Amino acid sequence: MSFVSEFKLNSVMERGGSIYIMxxxxxxxxxxxxxxxxxxxxxxxxxGKYSNSFTSRYNLTICVFHKMFPNIEEAIAREKQVKKWRREKKDELIFQMNPEWKDLWNNIKEW
Structure with a gap:
């Protein structure tokens, strides 16, 4: 791996990461x-930037859950776990953070 590639990778990892549910x-x-x-x-x-994406095809424009992690690797690992869950377990995760399933966009855009 070149120095530049390693620097870019380390910069992304240091920024942390988030999982989210639309x-x-x-x-x-x-x-x-x-x-x-x-x-x-x-x-x-x-x-709808990516018009052929799953979220665009199904009009998934409402963010109902998000969680930040100190590094992107932890966020990726958690995303993989949550993706394997049944719908009921995902619903419970959302409910714990956002019982009314409100769109969290207004909070996120103020960051």
């Missing part, structure tokens, strides 16, 4: 994701 208006479909920049990633989902 849903649609009726709360019928969920998407679990991971990112090093939650604000930018939520904007991308809400704007």
């Amino acid at each position: 849903t649609n208006f009726l709360r019928t479909t969920l998407y679990v994701g991971v990112t090093s920049d939650l604000l930018v990633r939520i904007v991308e989902h809400r704007s």
